[in-house]
Amino acid sequence: MMFLVRMDVRIPHDLPATDVDAIKLREKNYSQDLQRSGKWQAIYRVVGEYANYSLFDVESNDELHTLLSGLPLFPYMEIHVTPLAQHPSSIR
Numbered sequence: 869m870m871f872l873v874r875m876d877v878r879i880p881h882d883l884p885a886t887d888v889d890a891i892k893l894r895e896k897n898y899s900q901d902l903q904r905s906g907k908w909q910a911i912y913r914v915v916g917e918y919a920n921y922s923l924f925d926v927e928s929n930d931e932l933h934t935l936l937s938g939l940p941l942f943p944y945m946e947i948h949v950t951p952l953a954q955h956p957s958s959i960r
């Protein structure tokens with residue numbers, strides 16, 4: 869099942885910089901592990917915003933929820949999920 873996910877990051881300004889750096893490093897490692905597994909198929913920065921669009925290929929809604937809620941930045945993100953279906957004109 870394919871999902872388009874938009875993540876908007878909203879880190880509170882009073883979070884200490886060392887904590888922010890540590891969370892971002894954990895986020896990067898978590899994300900790259902999932903990208904290597906094939907479940908997180910792509911991630912793109914939204915130009916000019918602290919946000920990304922990502923493509924996930926997972927088995928179920930529950931699996932996607934588990935992956936997203938495990939993001940180290942999850943408490944500091946607004947997340948919007950769009951389920952995707954096959955397009956009749958797609959050649960892939």
Ligand SMILES: O=C(O)CC1=CCC(=O)O1
Binds near residue numbers: 877920
């Ligand atoms: O920087 C972001 O858009 C948030 C994020 C998600 C995965 C990652 O490595 O950073």
